[in-house]
Amino acid sequence: MEIAELQETLRRTYYQRDARRGRDATFRWMTEEVGELARALRHGERDELAHEFSDVLAWLTSLANLAGIDLEEAASRYAAGCPKCGASPCACSFER
Amino acid sequence: MEIAELQETLRRTYYQRDARRGRDATFRWMTEEVGELARALRHGERDELAHEFSDVLAWLTSLANLAGIDLEEAASRYAAGCPKCGASPCACSFER
Secondary structure (H helix, E strand, O other): OEHHHHHHHHHHHHHHHHHHHOHHHHHHHHHHHHHHHHHHHHHOOHHHHHHHHHHHHHHHHHHHHHHOOOHHHHHHHHOOOOOOOOOOOOOOOOOO | OEHHHHHHHHHHHHHHHHHHHOHHHHHHHHHHHHHHHHHHHHHOOHHHHHHHHHHHHHHHHHHHHHHOOOHHHHHHHHOOOOOOOOOOOOOOOOOO
């Protein structure tokens, strides 16, 4: 699945609700999912982990929709490897 | 760009460093970027926003590499729309 496709599907699926909720509340929901991901990392149960990773990604994408950011275009910084040295594996000490 | 392609590129680019740093420190880096995203949302400058969205996505993906989670497979819950009601736009009140 392309990043742009996920973003478009989430826009169609949730944009109206995301817009009513607003950026701050959507950010709060995303961080709540980050907390659930932290807990899943501690438990280490595979299905739960996959679930929480997908939820953080979905909320990040909803937030990008609200902020008017094309996530695929933004992610293209990483398309060839390290955004700083351009190498893959990274040949510098860039920590993003 | 496909989600799986981004994950593979980040694995090739950063996995060794991610593995040395470990899951907890990688999680901490991700949340640091979530904080930078919060600030960028407040400033509202477009390039900065795109940059921070891509950094959060990159750290989330690095963390998925460390946790052994296929992010594209995980995200497939959202491929057709709402994971709960299956509709797009969502026809239920699911908040992910």
